[in-house]
Amino acid sequence: MTPGGTTTRTEYRTCHLCEATCGLELHLEGRDITLVRGDRDDVFSHGFLCPKGTALKQLEADPDRIRRPLVRRGDTFHEVSWDEAFEEIDAGLAPIRDQYGPDALAIYLGNPSAHNLAGLVYNRALLQAARTRNVYSASTVDQMPKQVSAGLMFGGGLTIPVPDVDRTDYLLMLGANPYASNGSLMTAPDLPGRLRALRARGGKLVVVDPRRTKTAEEADEHLPIRPATDALFLFALVHVLFADDLVDLGDVAAHVSGLEEVRRLAASFSPDAVAPACGIDAAVIRRVAHELVAAPTAAVYGRIGTCTQEFGTLASWLVDVVNVCTGNLDRPGGAMFTRAATSVGSNNAAGRGRGVTFGRRTSRVRGLPEFFGELPVVCLAEEIEAPGDGRVRALVTIAGNPAVSTPNSDQLRRALASLDFMVSLDIYVNETTRHANVILPPEPELARGHYDLALYNLAIRNVANYSPPLLELEPGEVPEWRSMLRLAGVIGGQGAHADVDVLDDLVLSGLVAKAVARPGSNVEGRDPDELLKALATRRGPERILDLMLRTGPYGDGFGADPDGLSLAVLEASPHGIDLGPLQPRIPEVLRTPTGMIELAPEACVADVERLRSVLDRPSARDGGPLVLVGRRDLRSNNSWMHNLQVLVKGKVRCTVHVHPDDAARLGLHDGADTRVRSSSGEIVLPAEVTDAVMPGVVSIPHGWGHDAAGTRMTTAARHAGANSNVLARTDLFDPLSGNAVLSGIPVELAAV
Ligand code: SF4
Numbered sequence: 001m002t003p004g005g006t007t008t009r010t011e012y013r014t015c016h017l018c019e020a021t022c023g024l025e026l027h028l029e030g031r032d033i034t035l036v037r038g039d040r041d042d043v044f045s046h047g048f049l050c051p052k053g054t055a056l057k058q059l060e061a062d063p064d065r066i067r068r069p070l071v072r073r074g075d076t077f078h079e080v081s082w083d084e085a086f087e088e089i090d091a092g093l094a095p096i097r098d099q100y101g102p103d104a105l106a107i108y109l110g111n112p113s114a115h116n117l118a119g120l121v122y123n124r125a126l127l128q129a130a131r132t133r134n135v136y137s138a139s140t141v142d143q144m145p146k147q148v149s150a151g152l153m154f155g156g157g158l159t160i161p162v163p164d165v166d167r168t169d170y171l172l173m174l175g176a177n178p179y180a181s182n183g184s185l186m187t188a189p190d191l192p193g194r195l196r197a198l199r200a201r202g203g204k205l206v207v208v209d210p211r212r213t214k215t216a217e218e219a220d221e222h223l224p225i226r227p228a229t230d231a232l233f234l235f236a237l238v239h240v241l242f243a244d245d246l247v248d249l250g251d252v253a254a255h256v257s258g259l260e261e262v263r264r265l266a267a268s269f270s271p272d273a274v275a276p277a278c279g280i281d282a283a284v285i286r287r288v289a290h291e292l293v294a295a296p297t298a299a300v301y302g303r304i305g306t307c308t309q310e311f312g313t314l315a316s317w318l319v320d321v322v323n324v325c326t327g328n329l330d331r332p333g334g335a336m337f338t339r340a341a342t343s344v345g346s347n348n349a350a351g352r353g354r355g356v357t358f359g360r361r362t363s364r365v366r367g368l369p370e371f372f373g374e375l376p377v378v379c380l381a382e383e384i385e386a387p388g389d390g391r392v393r394a395l396v397t398i399a400g401n402p403a404v405s406t407p408n409s410d411q412l413r414r415a416l417a418s419l420d421f422m423v424s425l426d427i428y429v430n431e432t433t434r435h436a437n438v439i440l441p442p443e444p445e446l447a448r449g450h451y452d453l454a455l456y457n458l459a460i461r462n463v464a465n466y467s468p469p470l471l472e473l474e475p476g477e478v479p480e481w482r483s484m485l486r487l488a489g490v491i492g493g494q495g496a497h498a499d500v501d502v503l504d505d506l507v508l509s510g511l512v513a514k515a516v517a518r519p520g521s522n523v524e525g526r527d528p529d530e531l532l533k534a535l536a537t538r539r540g541p542e543r544i545l546d547l548m549l550r551t552g553p554y555g556d557g558f559g560a561d562p563d564g565l566s567l568a569v570l571e572a573s574p575h576g577i578d579l580g581p582l583q584p585r586i587p588e589v590l591r592t593p594t595g596m597i598e599l600a601p602e603a604c605v606a607d608v609e610r611l612r613s614v615l616d617r618p619s620a621r622d623g624g625p626l627v628l629v630g631r632r633d634l635r636s637n638n639s640w641m642h643n644l645q646v647l648v649k650g651k652v653r654c655t656v657h658v659h660p661d662d663a664a665r666l667g668l669h670d671g672a673d674t675r676v677r678s679s680s681g682e683i684v685l686p687a688e689v690t691d692a693v694m695p696g697v698v699s700i701p702h703g704w705g706h707d708a709a710g711t712r713m714t715t716a717a718r719h720a721g722a723n724s725n726v727l728a729r730t731d732l733f734d735p736l737s738g739n740a741v742l743s744g745i746p747v748e749l750a751a752v
Helices: 056-061 082-100 111-115 117-130 144-154 191-200 214-218 230-243 250-255 259-266 271-278 282-294 312-325 377-385 409-417 480-491 500-517 528-534 540-550 567-571 602-612 660-666 714-718
Strands: 008-014 023-029 032-038 070-073 076-079 105-109 135-137 170-174 204-208 221-223 299-302 394-398 421-425 438-440 461-464 577-581 626-629 656-658 673-677 682-689 697-699 745-751
Touching (some): 082 421, 082 480, 105 117, 105 377, 111 117, 117 480, 135 377, 170 282, 170 312, 191 214, 204 214, 204 282, 230 271, 230 299, 230 312, 230 602, 259 312, 271 282, 377 409, 394 480, 421 480, 540 567, 656 673, 660 745
Parallel strands (some): 105 394, 170 204, 170 299, 204 221, 656 682
Antiparallel strands (some): 673 682, 673 745
């Protein structure tokens, strides 16, 4: 009991703010968080947390957060009831759908959707109701190349091997800075601690990055590389492996096809050939290749810098080519596949599937192909602006801020202002949602259950952890899953008062039908009604999560394995359940049509010629342009955590890093306003002269630029910074994945 008479209680919850899934210990007084600290008993994070995790307290209490639905009249938002909000949405969307068809509506899913149980469960229902080709997400901003390369090589877009960090002896890391971001497409709480442990047990960490990041500083070796040349460097490693007869596929040898094609392709990418372009000495490349083979176990990991570039898919592919060729794919200490508690097999025999097909639909204006059901976000602005049949006239955004986070942001901002109608599900009136006609807020985070449905698929251990709601809903608060299904009902033509419970039952019965029909499932052939009855005590995302857990690889199969997992078992385990270290999964995990690891996918092979053409590209020192790369910050998460004073206080972090040689040549001074210009736009921000960037490279963090009129993010506006994505071009993208190019953009700098 506190002096004020309220009771303090301690609760446990997985942090939903980034991919690391840290366990939090929360002290609550009534509805208020009084303390956040790491949960020392969490089976995965063991007490680790970062400053963003502690900011959950400020995030939940942020006075700028939207608590009730808002409708915009002119430039002003007004609070309305939920019924009024949905009536407004129906009145806005229905005529557009009726007159122009389903493609006139676009949907954009932001990054936080991937951390949200309701979103992951019901996004599909929303997309199915919309039947639009115009689906976009943050995936084509920063991760689609890895999904594409994994799809081509292993048969599934999330069949992505992750480094077995806790057991490896050698980790080669490209374009990643886990000391700031804690890992991405690799779920690993306290990744810095795990990297320190790797080194403490005698292992080696080598970081390849144009910047001397905190991770690079803590590594055994930092290899500065010219931006967007990672694929050349990786190809040269492969070249050495073949040239020096070091290729050994290990236990996966019988499951690999295309090895000779890779040998042929790598022949012309010798270390001597790529060294001038990469800026890494040929002898160093040879040594690293030999070290990878000599280490008892090793893994190569590439992340954001290898994805957000013009050769993103080639670089992502070559990361795993090196893992295969050094015998490190699918073995302890190498790069392995997670077996998540909610993963399901395909309907095909284990080890073989349909693989991936891209381009089943194309964008209207440029004819760019879809990838995993979504169009590249570099198309979104033109799909809104270009006149003609099929033009996008309405937009739904879910937890996204594309006006800041996508290329040529100024163009997209103009396009958003021209829409006929827009709906956003969001917690803020931000640079994007200020254009919305209606904004629907989610319930408080602590009033919803949480399970990292997506991220546990990429965890470096097999784990499962469910966080139940800690607060009751207050009058006027509506769970986001109900808003999503009601919105799906409106979009699907059922009107403003669509029956959410009927829609929820439909989603569930569809999933149950699939589970009992799936060959090899632990409920194969069972009566669907029996399963539905067993699930009947729950509703919403928890009911579907329970189904997924019970029919998953560790599940109780609704009685088939009494010791198996269910949501009830997780509810009784507030610190999570450790399902053990990663185990070899090849060939069972493969879903390629051949049942093989496709080491030389046709699309990658065809793109190699384009890569070869940049071998002679001049660097800034040789008369080429300065090039821009991004950077991450421990206290920032894309664009949406800048409204919390506790995270933005202190030194200004939205600066342009410039090497002292370049600063001297251009007359730039530390702290002085500097104009950065690309062919798509320009921004002004302070220079920070530092040798942490290579000569010829400048670096700006993304997600800033909170100076737009009409937003309601008071703190962010005081720390506005400049939006680096104004400099990114919509005509510059990785053709194999449609991913935006944010790294390696030619820019000019000048003192203001
Ligand atoms: S590292 Fe990520 S998951 Fe962990 S506390 Fe920080 S924001 Fe939360």
